[in-house]
Amino acid sequence: DTGVSQNPRHKITKRGQNVTFRCDPISEHNRLYWYRQTLGQGPEFLTYFQNEAQLEKSRLLSDRFSAERPKGSFSTLEIQRTEQGDSAMYLCASSHSRANARNIQYFGAGTRLSVL
């Protein structure tokens, strides 16, 4: 068990460019979550997958954002036409769906996005 892995750790991009982040969850976890965290705030929920199915999306997730989890393992979060307001830490978490474990989410170290 190597924990939740996120890549890259840091991304600097120019406004208008597209960026993609990757998350590798803990191997036996079938639930995967994306959150966004800005400075001085708690994380905000973006979206949730159970296996490959995207079951919940926040209205924070505008049409410029898309997330996939094609084989129920790793996930990608893409932001198209980035804006300066997208600058934030993007966090991925995973959990198991067992009744006594599904409320415990394990987090990666995050990808810090800076849009210039």
Add this chain to the structure above:
Amino acid sequence: GDSVTQMEGPVTLSEEAFLTINCTYTATGYPSLFWYVQYPGEGLQLLLKATKADDKGSNKGFEATYRKETTSFHLEKGSVQVSDSAVYFCALFMDSNYQLIWGAGTKLIIKP
């Protein structure tokens, strides 16, 4: 909607002092409650949890009790160390929503 409110920081204490970080919640059902900690440059780590009323979560000398009557989950530690300096987040989880709902975080600074 569901929400979490925690005391604003930073909280500055001397080593070996007693710590309390207040957390209250609003929820329509019966959430699970969590404290997560974020050390500088690191990811969020689960510190402790409680899944039902009157449960006490504990870890690394930290404790919090799920109080349904006051809708609170205050974090306490009897004697803090410099290594406890971090940002502490209170959060709740509802099965129906899948997601964690977070407080804004409280930065804790412990001086030697």
